[in-house]
Amino acid sequence: MVGLGQVFLLWLRENLFFSWRNGVLSVVVGGFLLWIIFLLGDWFFLSATWSGGIEDCRMRQDGACWPFVRVRFSQFVYGFYPSVERWRVNVVMFVFFTGIALLVWERTPWRGKIVLFMLCVFPLASWFLMRGGFFGLADVSTGRWGGFMLTLVLASVGIVTSLPFGILLALGRRAESLPFVKAFCVVFIEFWRGVPVITVLFATAFMLPLFMPASVNFDQLLRAMVGFILFSSAYMAEVVRGGLEGLQRGQYEASDALGMTYWQSRIRVILPQALKIMIPGILLTFIGLFKDTTLVLIIGLLDFLGMIQAGISDPRWGAPNVPFTGYAFAAVVYFCFCYSMSLYARHIEKKFSAGRDRRH
């Protein structure tokens, strides 16, 4: 029997030290990594202030100031949502994360029904629950929404609506027999992809009301959502088009030959296969969208990052380590969410590519 230590040594020699150049490189890079880890660990944990207030943070300026995050945590999550009404947000978040967990776990029964619930019932129900104004629920205007809940609302609305719109736009772009539809789709996609996201948000925030009758009071948050839906569906359309074009021509011809109508062929043959190819691309678009939500700061909505920045500006929390702590906290949270999405994307990709390999 070879001991575990010997296996480790063997692994070291084969992977890190198989030539002298390789060995030097391993030592340099490894040392650099350890140094970074040590610096970060020291700043995040060892030298950090864990309890107390601003005076304690001023005393220990070489580390993070966690009391700032602890005191402001509920603000970072709920924004200016009134504290007695926050249970409503909690209910929505609980259902949201439970739903996602159930869908990610592949052996959940009734997944189809859960998908339908999460896509159709849940968004409307949670909007009305958080907005309130009926059945004795206090009215909480969207101006008071903020922090992480706003980030989630914007990202999930953009993500959920962009997929159907994106599919329609992509199909429209490939509809050779309908020139007007095709023209509309081409211009729509290229226009929204061709302008910066900030411009889109700015335009929907300040120009959308001009096209509406004066009596329609259009919520600032709704306008931001419209902006997000417009550009995210344009981006999604291009991902979907990539999937559609990745399919072999035979699939289209075979479904036509079977006498299927256009929609029958798309829904039963083309899209299920194309969507499988697209899943990694779709999830990557979602990750981008999730991060793009921070841009709503420009039009006066304080999302997660916006609330942190506003918190940093409080003169009562004036210390050199407070801004770094705020941004570090934001970075960790964004990283956790984006990395888990990208892990899931990789998992799905592996699953489907395994499926493809078997078929060949």
Added chain:
Amino acid sequence: MNQESLNRKARGLFVLFAAGLFAFGLGGALLLSPSAQALGGGDGGEGDYGKTLKEVTDKGYVQCGVSQGLPGFSNPDDAGNWSGIDVELCRAVATAIFNDPDKVQYSPLSAKVRFESLRSGEIDLLVRNTTWTFDRDVALGLEFVGVNYYDGQGFMVRKNLGVNSSQELNNVSVCTNTGTTTELNAADFFRANKLKYKIVAFEKSDEVVAAYDAGRCDVYTTDRSGLAAQRTKLSNPREHKVLPEIISKEPLGPVVRQGDEQWADLVRWVLNATIIAEELGLTSANIASHKNSDNPKIRRFVGSEGEFATALGLEDNAWAYNIIAKVGNYGEIYDRTVGPKTPLGLSRGDNALWTDGGILYAPPLR
């Protein structure tokens, strides 16, 4: 075959034509919209008089545009309430109308969208550390109704630099924000005084502070209120001092839409009332005892004499009394937001009453 390719070509051209038409229409709509906006909002006419107050009364709160976080001017506190000298003015306006300082909804606005938000009617009042300049007042369709803080650009240095006046700043490196008037003002100042200098500019304030704190430059220049706020973020604030000279005028004040003089008057006199109360010695603590004063100035102020409320379109003749009782006079507001006992620690300076050596002066209430 040939016929088919011809067909395809024709179809392609047709698609191109339709796309062009659509793009043209979209562009036209985008181009037309600013003029549509100017007609609808900006200039206004007689039809706008009294419109804002009516809308505010109908919806039951004032929509107030503030900054997204400027220390001492408007920032959320630990409890999630907005605080700061700009926020207090919003609260004072709400108190004059509703006798309730909490009937305000805040719109945290970036510098880029603040005027657009005001003109489009998104907000009723903009109190966002906005400098009153000719261009903004005259050309943008906005109305500045007063000054709630006299700011100006200043310099901060390390005490061990041994400099006591900005005239002594020779051969120094100056940290500041890129592409702002701050940078230009500093360049003008050094050139006019024939002093040698080097600008070290950064995009964001956090970067400027970090660079100055790390010793990459000798001087940090921005508005004095900003200097005071950023000083709290230095590793050792006591080692630094703000030089006495001011090199630019930055009168910060509340802004309303042009065309609704009633609303402009209301905001102007809410601000004036807080200043007059300080002149009269009325504070939130003692104003109740002055309710039945014999002094005619105070009698007019608390609403026992005169009909000032109806002239402003308000219902409660004790509007000024309510402001002082629930929000406080200018001095109280100043002390609690940016004054010497706050982390900013700004002395009154120019913002003291004219009787105390400052330039704060309100026309008489009569």
